[in-house]
Amino acid sequence: MNEEPATEKGRATRQKIVDAATSVVQSRGVEGATLGEICRTASVSKGQLYHYFVSKQSLIQAVAQNTVDKVLFYQESLFATKETFSDFEIWVETLVNLQVDLDARGGCPIGSLVPQLADNDEGARRVLADGFLRWEMAIRESLRQLKKNGALRRDVDVDEGALQLLASLQGGLLLSQVRKDPTQLRVILDGALLRLRDHAPSRTEEATQSARLHSTA
Amino acid sequence: MNEEPATEKGRATRQKIVDAATSVVQSRGVEGATLGEICRTASVSKGQLYHYFVSKQSLIQAVAQNTVDKVLFYQESLFATKETFSDFEIWVETLVNLQVDLDARGGCPIGSLVPQLADNDEGARRVLADGFLRWEMAIRESLRQLKKNGALRRDVDVDEGALQLLASLQGGLLLSQVRKDPTQLRVILDGALLRLRDHAPSRTEEATQSARLHSTA
DNA sequence: CCATAAATGGACTGGTTAGTCCATTTATGC
DNA sequence: GCATAAATGGACTAACCAGTCCATTTATGG
Numbered sequence: 001m002n003e004e005p006a007t008e009k010g011r012a013t014r015q016k017i018v019d020a021a022t023s024v025v026q027s028r029g030v031e032g033a034t035l036g037e038i039c040r041t042a043s044v045s046k047g048q049l050y051h052y053f054v055s056k057q058s059l060i061q062a063v064a065q066n067t068v069d070k071v072l073f074y075q076e077s078l079f080a081t082k083e084t085f086s087d088f089e090i091w092v093e094t095l096v097n098l099q100v101d102l103d104a105r106g107g108c109p110i111g112s113l114v115p116q117l118a119d120n121d122e123g124a125r126r127v128l129a130d131g132f133l134r135w136e137m138a139i140r141e142s143l144r145q146l147k148k149n150g151a152l153r154r155d156v157d158v159d160e161g162a163l164q165l166l167a168s169l170q171g172g173l174l175l176s177q178v179r180k181d182p183t184q185l186r187v188i189l190d191g192a193l194l195r196l197r198d199h200a201p202s203r204t205e206e207a208t209q210s211a212r213l214h215s216t217a
Numbered sequence: 218m219n220e221e222p223a224t225e226k227g228r229a230t231r232q233k234i235v236d237a238a239t240s241v242v243q244s245r246g247v248e249g250a251t252l253g254e255i256c257r258t259a260s261v262s263k264g265q266l267y268h269y270f271v272s273k274q275s276l277i278q279a280v281a282q283n284t285v286d287k288v289l290f291y292q293e294s295l296f297a298t299k300e301t302f303s304d305f306e307i308w309v310e311t312l313v314n315l316q317v318d319l320d321a322r323g324g325c326p327i328g329s330l331v332p333q334l335a336d337n338d339e340g341a342r343r344v345l346a347d348g349f350l351r352w353e354m355a356i357r358e359s360l361r362q363l364k365k366n367g368a369l370r371r372d373v374d375v376d377e378g379a380l381q382l383l384a385s386l387q388g389g390l391l392l393s394q395v396r397k398d399p400t401q402l403r404v405i406l407d408g409a410l411l412r413l414r415d416h417a418p419s420r421t422e423e424a425t426q427s428a429r430l431h432s433t434a
Numbered sequence: 435c436c437a438t439a440a441a442t443g444g445a446c447t448g449g450t451t452a453g454t455c456c457a458t459t460t461a462t463g464c
Numbered sequence: 465g466c467a468t469a470a471a472t473g474g475a476c477t478a479a480c481c482a483g484t485c486c487a488t489t490t491a492t493g494g
Contacts, residue, residue, distance in 0.1 A: 044472085161408075171385055177336070225491085
């Protein structure tokens, strides 16, 4: 699907196209983003675009990868040094402030692509899923560090906690966006964090058991 | 923006168009949905579509409203009788099973529209935000009922709990969709529920207390 | 029944889209 | 400085898009 890298200036041009496309896709959506606007944004000709990408779809997949890389470069840096609980509170506040700056627009750059791509473009879906996996792993690692430092009780399930934190973040960004209110994200993430601090037992047997029993259409 | 209701058959035709549009938008996205495909799906002519809607945008807003109405009709029915914690576990399992049936495709019909509409269509944004508000209120009411029945401790903040539960649901649906794995939703929602349950009386107490206190109207 | 209005069907249009083609320019290796 | 390949620009096309227009059909009320 994708094209092999170019020489030297070529790689720069290619990246310029992907960056422009990422920006246009973010604001207009996947289907709403036209190659014309992308070329205009990148100050590049149509011929150049098709020199580096065989189709719009392959460009979109590159956009998905680019989005994942940018978000995770930032997030992984935020999670680099998390040793106390207040580090996580700082993380929350950083994300809330970012949403305030953005006027609660855009939501999560990765999450926003999911409804548009996951069901119709298997390649893009894998890229996005991989991004979330990296994200989840970064959170896990931080929680493990917290546990090691005694800031989390032993019986906290770090794997489940990381997944639930990531889900709260995604849901929180969605609700903040639709309500134009970044403070929603704070309430949601603070709640998720509190559960980790005060500790909750991981899924109990009876919870899953009774749920399975009642599983009807 | 929208058109006045029609006579009799007219209202049926209008609804047929909205239903078809809702379906097409769900699978192709807002920008990817063409009026041609919508007309074909609804077995309706172009003239009819523009007889009931002044523009594609107004049709999309009707689609947003239709989506909200359908999801909330279902969700509000699910929340009608929630008096014990196991009722919430049943709710989780119902949603998980639904995702299994859908092959983890589609995500939340409302949530999927947010990234596509919230930042570019203020009217649609309000419709979606209102839908989430109704959803949140239904959850709140159920949690209040739980509290009344003694299944939740007094110091649990029902308002925050409802918001956090809704956020976990949205994030859970997103992650289930992108991972093609409905069980993600279960882990995430079970965790969110336990967050509430931590503050609840012990299981035995809850079981006996909430057994048959007062049935809701 | 007849007059009026609503409902319907579908051809049509002007603009836009993804994608093609090819001539020209620029870099690179030798 | 020359040959080869990569990079670039932009005109072009066939398909498709949202939206228009209008003739025809169907319902309704008095």
